[in-house]
C-alpha cells in the first residue's frame with residue numbers, strides 16, 4: 001500500500017496526496033482500510049498571510065476537513081487528537097491564555113482553526129484538541145531555522161566584506177518556542193490516555209519576544225550577527241498577528257498530562273543539530 005509506514009506498522013502517516021481531508025468519501029475509504037485505533041490530525045491550511053485572500057480554502061481545510069476527520073474517527077470509535085493553534089487567541093490578555101479562556105482570533109487562519117475546533121467538538125465530543133504555538137524542529141522550515149540561515153548568510157557576506165545592515169527583528173511579538181520533537185513525545189503519551197477536551201501543550205520556561213529569542217539563537221550557534229529591534233508595524237503583512245498569544249495551562253496538575261521540558265533546553269539541542277547539518 002502506498003502509505004508511509006513505520007517498521008512495525010504501528011504508525012501510518014498519510015500524506016496530502018493520499019488523504020485529502022476535504023474529500024470526505026475518499027478519506028473515509030482510506031482510513032477504513034487502515035482501521036486505526038487512534039488518529040492524529042496534523043493536516044491544515046497554515047499559510048497565515050495567504051489565508052486572508054483564500055478564506056474559502058482555509059475554511060474548507062481547517063474547518064470542514066477537520067470535521068470530516070472527526071466524523072470518521074467517531075464512526076470507527078478511534079481516539080482522535082486534533083492539533084490546533086495559539087492563533088485562536090487575540091494576544092491582548094496580558095497573561096498566558098488557559099484552556100477556559102474565550103478564543104477571539106484576529107485573522108482568517110485563526111478563525112478557520114477555531115471553526116475547526118468547534119466542528120471537531122460537535123462531531124466527536126470525546127476528541128482531544130491540542131493547542132500548540134511557535135513550533136520549531138527538524139524536517140521543515142520554521143522561525144529558528146530561518147534565523148540560522150540568515151545568520152550563516154550574514155557570516156558569508158561579512159567574510160566577503162559586503163557592507164551589511166543589521167537584521168531587524170520585532171520586539172512586540174511574544175510566545176513560547178515549542179519543540180516539535182517534544183510535542184511528538186507528548187502526543188505519544190496522550191494518544192493512549194483518556195484525556196479529552198482542549199489542552200494547551202506548552203513547555204516550561206517563560207515567554208520571550210522575537211528579538212530576545214533571536215539573540216539567544218545566535219548566542220547558542222556561536223554567531224556574531226548585528227541585529228536591531230523593530231516593531232511589527234514596520235513590516236508589511238497581509239494578516240494581523242496576535243502580539244502575545246502565549247499559552248498557559250490550567251490542566252497541568254491533572255494526572256497523565258505530559259510535562260514538556262524547558263524550551264531553552266530543547267532549543268539548544270535543535271540549534272546544535274542544525275549547526276552540525278549546515279555547511
Ligand SMILES: NC(=O)c1ccc[n+]([C@@H]2O[C@H](COP(=O)([O-])OP(=O)(O)OC[C@H]3O[C@@H](n4cnc5c(N)ncnc54)[C@H](OP(=O)(O)O)[C@@H]3O)[C@@H](O)[C@H]2O)c1
Nearest residue numbers: 016019020021022043044046061083084085132133134135
Ligand atoms: N508551525 C507552527 O508554528 C504551528 C503553531 C501552532 C499550531 N500549528 C498547527 O500544527 C499543525 C501542523 O502544522 P505545521 O506547521 O506542520 O504545518 P505545515 O508544515 O503546513 O503542515 C500541514 C500539512 O497539512 C497538509 N495539508 C494541507 N491541506 C491538506 C488537505 N486538504 N488534506 C490533507 N493534508 C493537507 C499539508 O500538505 P501540503 O504541503 O501538500 O499542502 C502539510 O503537509 C497544524 O494544525 C497547525 O495549525 C502549527
